[in-house]
Amino acid sequence: xxxxxxxxxxxxxxxxxxxxxxxxxxxxxxxxxxxxxxxxxxxxxxxxxxxxxxxxxxxxxxxxxxxxxxxxxxxxxxxxxxxxxxxxxxxxxxxxxxxxxxxxxxxxxxxxxxxxxxxxxxxxxxxxxxxxxxxxxxxxxxxxxxxxxxxxxxxxxxxxxxxxxxxxxxxxxxxxxxxxxxxxxxxxxxxxxxxxxxxxxxxxxxxxxxxxxxxxxxxxxxxxxxxxxxxxxxxxxxxxxxxxxxxxxxxxxxxxxxxxxxxxxxxxxxxxxxxxxxxxxxxxxxxxxxxxxxxxxxxxxxxxxxxxxxxxxxxxxxxxxxxxxxxxxxxxxxxxxxxxxxxxxxxxxxxxxxxxxxxxxxxxxxxxxxxxxxxxxxxxxxxxxxxxxxxxxxxxxxxxxxxxxxxxxxxxxxxxxxxxxxxxxxxxxxxxxxxxxxxxxxxxxxxxxxxxxxxxxxxxxxxxxxxxxxxxxxxxxxxxxxxxxxxxxxxxxxxxxxxxxxxxxxxxxxxxxxxxxxxxxxxxxxxxxxxxxxxxxxxxxxxxxxxxxxxxxxxxxxxxxxxxxxxxxxxxxxxxxxxxxxxxxxxxxxxxxxxxxxxxxxxxxxxxxxxxxxxxxxxxxxxxxxxxxxxxx
Amino acid sequence: xxxxxxxxxxxxxxxxxxxxxxxxxxxxxxxxxxxxxxxxxxxxxxxxxxxxxxxxxxxxxxxxxxxxxxxxxxxxxxxxxxxxxxxxxxxxxxxxxxxxxxxxxxxxxxxxxxxxxxxxxxxxxxxxxxxxxxxxxxxxxxxxxxxxxxxxxxxxx
Ligand SMILES: Cc1cc2nc3c(=O)[nH]c(=O)nc-3n(C[C@H](O)[C@H](O)[C@H](O)COP(=O)(O)O)c2cc1C
Ligand code: SF4
Ligand code: SF4
Ligand code: FES
Ligand code: FES
Numbered sequence: 001x002x003x004x005x006x007x008x009x010x011x012x013x014x015x016x017x018x019x020x021x022x023x024x025x026x027x028x029x030x031x032x033x034x035x036x037x038x039x040x041x042x043x044x045x046x047x048x049x050x051x052x053x054x055x056x057x058x059x060x061x062x063x064x065x066x067x068x069x070x071x072x073x074x075x076x077x078x079x080x081x082x083x084x085x086x087x088x089x090x091x092x093x094x095x096x097x098x099x100x101x102x103x104x105x106x107x108x109x110x111x112x113x114x115x116x117x118x119x120x121x122x123x124x125x126x127x128x129x130x131x132x133x134x135x136x137x138x139x140x141x142x143x144x145x146x147x148x149x150x151x152x153x154x155x156x157x158x159x160x161x162x163x164x165x166x167x168x169x170x171x172x173x174x175x176x177x178x179x180x181x182x183x184x185x186x187x188x189x190x191x192x193x194x195x196x197x198x199x200x201x202x203x204x205x206x207x208x209x210x211x212x213x214x215x216x217x218x219x220x221x222x223x224x225x226x227x228x229x230x231x232x233x234x235x236x237x238x239x240x241x242x243x244x245x246x247x248x249x250x251x252x253x254x255x256x257x258x259x260x261x262x263x264x265x266x267x268x269x270x271x272x273x274x275x276x277x278x279x280x281x282x283x284x285x286x287x288x289x290x291x292x293x294x295x296x297x298x299x300x301x302x303x304x305x306x307x308x309x310x311x312x313x314x315x316x317x318x319x320x321x322x323x324x325x326x327x328x329x330x331x332x333x334x335x336x337x338x339x340x341x342x343x344x345x346x347x348x349x350x351x352x353x354x355x356x357x358x359x360x361x362x363x364x365x366x367x368x369x370x371x372x373x374x375x376x377x378x379x380x381x382x383x384x385x386x387x388x389x390x391x392x393x394x395x396x397x398x399x400x401x402x403x404x405x406x407x408x409x410x411x412x413x414x415x416x417x418x419x420x421x422x423x424x425x426x427x428x429x430x431x432x433x434x435x436x437x438x439x440x441x442x443x444x445x446x447x448x449x450x451x452x453x454x455x456x457x458x459x460x461x462x463x464x465x466x467x468x469x470x471x472x473x474x475x476x477x478x479x480x481x482x483x484x485x486x487x488x489x490x491x492x493x494x495x496x497x498x499x500x501x502x503x504x505x506x507x508x509x510x511x512x513x514x515x516x517x518x519x520x521x522x523x524x525x526x527x528x529x530x531x532x533x534x535x536x537x538x539x540x541x542x543x544x545x546x547x548x549x550x551x552x553x554x555x556x557x558x559x560x561x562x563x564x565x566x567x568x569x570x571x572x573x574x575x576x577x578x579x580x581x582x583x584x585x586x587x588x589x590x591x592x593x594x595x596x597x598x599x600x601x602x603x604x605x606x607x608x609x610x611x612x613x614x615x616x617x618x619x620x621x622x623x624x625x626x627x628x629x630x631x632x633x
Numbered sequence: 634x635x636x637x638x639x640x641x642x643x644x645x646x647x648x649x650x651x652x653x654x655x656x657x658x659x660x661x662x663x664x665x666x667x668x669x670x671x672x673x674x675x676x677x678x679x680x681x682x683x684x685x686x687x688x689x690x691x692x693x694x695x696x697x698x699x700x701x702x703x704x705x706x707x708x709x710x711x712x713x714x715x716x717x718x719x720x721x722x723x724x725x726x727x728x729x730x731x732x733x734x735x736x737x738x739x740x741x742x743x744x745x746x747x748x749x750x751x752x753x754x755x756x757x758x759x760x761x762x763x764x765x766x767x768x769x770x771x772x773x774x775x776x777x778x779x780x781x782x783x784x785x786x787x788x789x790x
Contacts, residue, residue, distance in 0.1 A: 033763045036773035082762030083776065230718040230757035268665075268702055269758045271771050304652060309661060309700030312756065326653075326660035326688075328699040344654050387720035387761040394762045431719070465761075467719055481719060485756065491699075 001288035003296040005174045008165060014063045015166035023055075024071045024113055029087040029154065031078025031240055032233075032272055038102065039086035045105040046073050046088075053109050060160065071113060077241020077276070079154030080395040081141055084124060094135040097122040127391055127413055127422050141392045144411050146373060148381050149357050150397045153241030158276045161283040164244040170289055172360035176252045177297040180363075182212055185256040189359065192367035193379040197234075198224055198315075198352030199436065199462050199538070201378075201451040204359075207349060210339040211257040214347035219259035221250050222324070222343065222350040225266040225273065226308055226315040229434035230485060231465035234383040235353035237395050239266065239273035242357065243280035247290070247303065249356030252363055254301045257349050261302045265320055268307045277305045312489035316537050317350045319491070330491050331537035352463070354383055374400035378450035382464060389416045389426075389470040401448040404430055404440055408468055418472045426470045429553065433462025435482045436542030438549030439475075458549045460542075474571035475554040476561050479547040480508040486543035497540030500531035504547065513574045514617075516562040521551065573619050576632030582607035584629035591621035591630065634671065636681045642666060646685060657688050660696055664703060673704035709744045709751035711789050713737070714768045717754050720761035725778075729765050730754055732779050736786065749790070 002008055019025070028034075028043045050057040056070045079087050084098035088108065095118050097108070104122060111117050123132045124139050133139045147153075156163040164170070176185055190205025211219065223246055227235040239246060250262050266274050281303050284290040292300050306324060313319050314329035321343045323329035342348025358380060362370045371379040378400040384407065387393045391413035398407065408415065408427060415426040429439040432449075438459030440447070447453055454460050469478065487501040507524045510516045528544035535541045551558055560566050567575040580591075580600075585607040592600045592608065599615040602608030610621070610630075622630045638646065645666060649659035663686060667678050674697050683690040697703045715730040734740065737750050744751040760766045763775025767782070774785055 032760055032773055033775055036760065036763060036766070036775040078762075082760075085763070085775075227759060228757070231720040231761050232757070233759035233761060236759045267759075269768075306662070307665060308702075309665070310702035311700050323661070324658060325655065326657040326696065327692075328695050344658075385761060387764060388723045393720075393764065434719075465720075467723070469723065473723070478719075481722065485718070489756075 003288070005171070008170060008174060008295070011162060012166045012168065015061070015162045018063050018067050019061055019072070019166070022067045022070055022072050024093070025091045026071060026073045026113070027076045027089045027091065027155070028073065029079045029085060030075035031082065031237060032270070033078060033082030034085035034087055035272070037085045041102050042086055042088065042100055042105060043073065043075060045102050046108070049105050049109045050113065053114065055113070061162070063162070074157040075159070076154045076156065077158045078237040078395060080150065080237070081392070082395070083393045089136060094137065096124065096133065096136040096139065098124045141394065141396075141411055141413065144406065145396050146381050146399050147397045148361065149238065149245070149354055150241070150383060150395070152245070153237055156242065158241055158243055159279050161244060161280065161287060164242070168364065169244055170248055172363040173248050173251045173289065174295055176255050176363050177294065177299050182256050182258060185252060185363070186212055188367050189256070189362060192362045192370040193377070194355065194358055194362060194370070195378060195451060196352055197354035197358070197382065197463070199433070199460070201461060204351065204355055207339065207351075208253060208256045210337070211347050211349045214340060216347050218261075218346045219257055220343045220346055220348040221253045221257065221259045221262035222320070222348060223250055223262070223264040223353060223356055224315065224317065224320060224350055225264055225353050226320060227267060227353070227463065228312040228315050229463045229465050231387050231431075231434055231467045232385050232463045234385055234395060234464045236270050236273055238353050238357050238383075239270065240276055243277045244284065245357040245360055246277075246353055247280055247284055249359035250303065251290070251294070251301050252359050253349055253351065253356065255299060257347070259349070260300045262304070263324055263343070264303065264305045265324060266305065266307055268309060274305065274307055281305060311491075313491045313537070313539055316539060319537070320350065321348065330493050331539070333536060375448060375450045377452050382461065384464045384466045386412050386466050386468070388468040389473070390414070390468040391416055391422045400450040403446050403448060405445045407466065412468065415468060415470050417470055427468065428471045428473055429469045429475065431467040431469065431478070431546065432465070433460040433545075434465045434467075435485050436460065436538065436545055437462045438545050439553055441553050458545065458552065460545070472569055472571070474567055474569040475550045475557050476508065476511050476567070477571050479550045480505065480512060482546040483508055483543070486539060490539060490543075494534070494536040494540065496531050496534030497536070497543065500527055500534070501540070501543050503527055504531065504544065508547070511558070511561045512572045514565045518562070520562055521558060525551065570632055573632070574617055576619065577612055577615060577617055578610055578619065578622050578630050578632050580608055580610055581629050581631060584627050586627060586629075590624050590626070594620045594624045596620065636671070636677050638666070638670070642670065650686070656686055657692070659686060660688060660693065664697065668703060673707045707744065707748070710749050711769050712751050712753065714753045714755040714758070716756070716758050716760070716764075716766055718757040720757070721765040724764045726765040729767065729777055729779065729782055733767070733782060733786070736783070
């Protein structure tokens with residue numbers, strides 16, 4: 001049981017001393033992505049082969065021993081570059097291997113661990129410059145980021161609390177418990193300008209202060225780890241890769257508001273996050289960093305990990321609290337706000353994973369340091385999940401104020417086109433903020449992204465999903481897609497959301513199927529506004545955002561669907577009128593047989609043709625032709 | 634199978650009850666315990682849980698039906714979950730779903746007659762960095778192509 005800051009620092013010194021003298025350290029990424037690609041097998045094989053080479057191989061660092069001749073093989077959480085996984089990094093050399101296979105392990109041992117040489121075949125090759133990157137910092141995906149919240153993710157072993165302590169972990173808790181009053185903490189967070197990373201961007205310090213001033217013998221702190229936004233996995237990576245930063249943030253929040261109990265609510269779809277959080281809580285308890293009389297300061301905080309059961313709406317704060325109470329996860333009207341009456345009717349602070357993980361650094365290094373990056377009204381950094389039609393998918397962290405150009409082209413390495421090639425100008429749009437957000441277009445390439453600039457154009461930071469779409473993406477289909485999602489996930493409690501999303505979906509379907517009339521777009525817009533206004537919770541209120549934003553940014557594309565009955569991106573089947581390319585057609589007659597309205601004719605072994613008047617655009621011929629001689633136009 | 638927790642499981646139930654100021658709050662945890670043991674949540678299991686926690690059966694039913702991850706039917710030995718949400722869809726998730734559906738001859742939420750496979754189309758599982766992806770029971774498989782899916786499924790048969 002730790003009793004003082006000195007004891008905490010002693011662990012750090014001892015740990016660092018014994019790890020600094022290690023011969024080498026091999027880190028195998030054991031985040032969800034790399035495990036899915038076989039990283040655990042690589043881990044086991046590494047341990048086996050290092051031992052076979054006669055080297056002393058350890059899998060856990062013991063602080064008492066002399067480690068000069070040893071190689072430590074350890075797991076880490078997600079390193080962010082999941083698409084290139086499994087990743088293996090070797091320290092202190094900083095060598096970074098991508099797409100490693102079990103068969104590569106022997107060579108890694110012989111060549112890199114024994115002789116200290118990199119293996120060219122396993123290096124990341126920059127798709128634009130062709131450069132082979134030996135070190136992590138040579139890779140553009142990494143060297144243009146500012147990893148702060150994610151700083152330790154991918155470097156430390158999340159299942160060993162000592163490693164976190166060695167990197168100054170839990171010192172912020174000690175400072176908050178011994179040197180600061182609850183009011184000081186709220187003020188420091190307010191001064192830092194930290195805003196909620198869960199989507200709303202509400203000032204965290206203010207939220208804490210509102211809860212702090214409530215008089216109650218019982219208060220709660222909740223960490224919202226229900227991350228359900230499609231295309232988002234920032235919180236998963238933090239929980240998997242650095243669970244102690246979240247716990248530390250929660251203890252500080254508890255002190256700030258006067259709570260003695262807390263819950264981390266994690267989605268069950270994240271088994272690794274659940275497992276590592278549970279291990280982390282247990283280790284923190286064992287060291288006296290959680291539970292009764294934390295570090296001898298007299299402060300108590302009990303922390304529970306709880307799993308959800310798959311309902312997107314449970315990410316909404318009042319629904320989440322109902323879920324912890326064992327009820328259907330339905331949102332409640334506000335007020336009362338959680339600060340007044342939250343979990344079990346008690347004052348409660350609920351924050352997002354990334355918000356809480358940002359807290360220890362603010363307390364330890366000061367609000368001023370935190371404000372040193374980002375923009376005036378959105379200080380600090382933000383993690384984004386970069387997915388879709390982009391060369392480097394993965395998890396990134398950049399200061400607020402970064403641009404889409406920087407993120408998609410420099411860090412993301414460019415847009416992938418339908419034929420698989422990478423292009424430096426194939427971008428059509430980026431959806432930011434998932435099903436509650438909006439889209440950015442080439443027009444917004446150089447706009448500094450922050451909470452305010454985005455809401456100014458009808459989008460939002462949201463939780464941090466950035467879905468990149470190339471030129472072949474149909475924006476009506478995308479709107480339909482997001483609408484389908486929110487309609488499915490609507491809990492059905494209030495009518496505007498339940499019925500409104502259904503009707504909007506039907507209207508979008510009309511457009512895609514070619515049934516829309518001149519009025520459809522107007523009705524859609526009116527309905528969207530009604531749903532925004534009339535819904536109870538954020539799900540309904542924001543559900544129309546993607547449609548409205550896409551309709552504004554891509555008005556011509558919507559009109560083309562409605563008026564000319566054409567899909568410019570050639571994705572809406574019902575709007576394609578097939579044509580035969582005479583040069584490719586061998587006149588086999590297969591399409592003639594499948595056409596249900598006999599619209600195709602021609603002489604055998606000569607090019608056929610389609611009578612547009614008769615064609616009902618069913619697409620059957622397109623699928624039948626073995627020579628790809630029929631194209632949709 | 635007899636619907637009854639063993640002593641160890643009952644101790645866990647007790648533990649869950651202690652954790653919260655209200656008994657009903659233990660419900661979701663106990664349902665997970667039941668699903669892990671029995672594979673799914675049948676009507677009889679709901680009755681058992683309702684008695685165990687002294688919560689009305691209708692409340693238990695309401696909760697089970699609200700959350701998608703409680704299985705209302707017995708899933709296959711291999712429960713194949715295919716993500717067709719946005720990041721996967723943009724990288725071919727729908728094609729992967731269609732392929733698996735055809736290959737296993739199953740529609741969404743169906744289980745094969747031999748009890749080996751069940752199929753579910755799921756929302757984003759937060760593994761979009763490796764889209765398109767599927768999960769089989771708790772194991773994730775990412776960066777998939779139709780060929781890779783064949784390899785994975787064939788290795789399970
Ligand atoms: C439908 C819906 C889903 C939400 N999902 C999440 C989520 O998965 N994670 C999250 O942190 N916040 C989510 N939120 C926002 C929460 O209600 C809440 O504002 C947030 O957890 C507060 O934390 P913050 O101030 O640190 O951002 C969601 C809101 C709505 C309306
Ligand atoms: S807005 Fe939608 S999700 Fe939110 S409470 Fe109403 S019906 Fe439920
Ligand atoms: S199926 Fe193709 S090749 Fe055969 S007649 Fe039709 S267009 Fe020509
Ligand atoms: S899981 Fe390894 S880089 Fe993301
Ligand atoms: S969209 Fe498929 S895992 Fe996120």
